[in-house]
Amino acid sequence: MAKQLDYHTIRAMFERFHAAEPEPKGELEHVNVYTLVVAVALSAQATDAGVNKATRTLFKVADTPQKMLDLGLEGLTEHIKTIGLFRQKAKNVMKLSQILVDEYGGEVPNSRAALQSLPGVGRKTANVVLNMWWGMPTQAVDTHIFRVGNRTGICPGKDVNAVERAIEDNIPADFQHHAHHWLILHGRYTCKARKPACGTCLIRDLCPFEDKTL
Incomplete structure (x- = not known):
């Protein structure tokens, strides 16, 4: 050191x-703040390039929490099966999508504490989203x-x-x-x-x- x-x-x-x-710019591809949250959550122990390859088709059919829930766990898993730890990540994405629909009206909250309360979203993920989407330092x-x-x-x-x-x-x-x-x-x-x-x-x-x- x-x-x-x-x-x-x-x-x-x-x-x-x-x-x-x-x-x-960050290298994770996304179309809105929700897909940014999902992309960053999927990127843990995976490369940005690998995540982008999987999410290009995923985000065309599921770019909101409700659309992700409509896609279902099996449908999501099929899209992200090339990403490391994909089974657990798929479960987390479905859980966080349900919470966003039930508790936040389908919107992504812009506080670190609220973001970190979502399954699969840690401090690092929350900080990326706050920085890249809301411009916070x-x-x-x-x-x-x-x-x-x-x-x-x-x-x-x-x-x-x-x-x-x-x-x-x-x-x-x-x-x-x-x-x-x-x-x-x-x-x-x-x-x-x-x-x-x-x-x-x-x-x-x-x-x-x-x-x-x-």
Whole structure:
């Protein structure tokens, strides 16, 4: 774990991220806030590309909680059977869809507590939805952000909650909205787990990671 970087270094890093990608986007495909919730819930321990492949046809027939209930558990399972843990995920999607219909009039609530009360929706999923749909500066810490945060010293922490707090505390306010997207994309395509591409890294000269690759 690298030591916490100073404010000026972190600001310089995010100025470079912003210059390279001013409006970073999440890679999960969705057509409304409900399908975003479903896509993020399905993405646990799965790739965004794998989820997108399965949901392209699913969301054409079930883009609301009621349509998902009408599709039924077997119909949903058939659509997402290529995704890891698909049986449990299908049950969770059906349960959360029923709750949305019964308790929220088919609408997705915009509070973290309400979102986290839905089956299969944890803090990370709630934060993704609040950030991507409602523009809140919430931070969804996944394995990529955890790795990048600790390697670079941008937001070090022993667990995901500590890294989330470090992002909120250490990254300048004007970069908070897109912070988790920049960090995810950096971890996914540059600061990779086994072979980080340090040679093409935007922030190589600012990063204290000792095991830089050529």
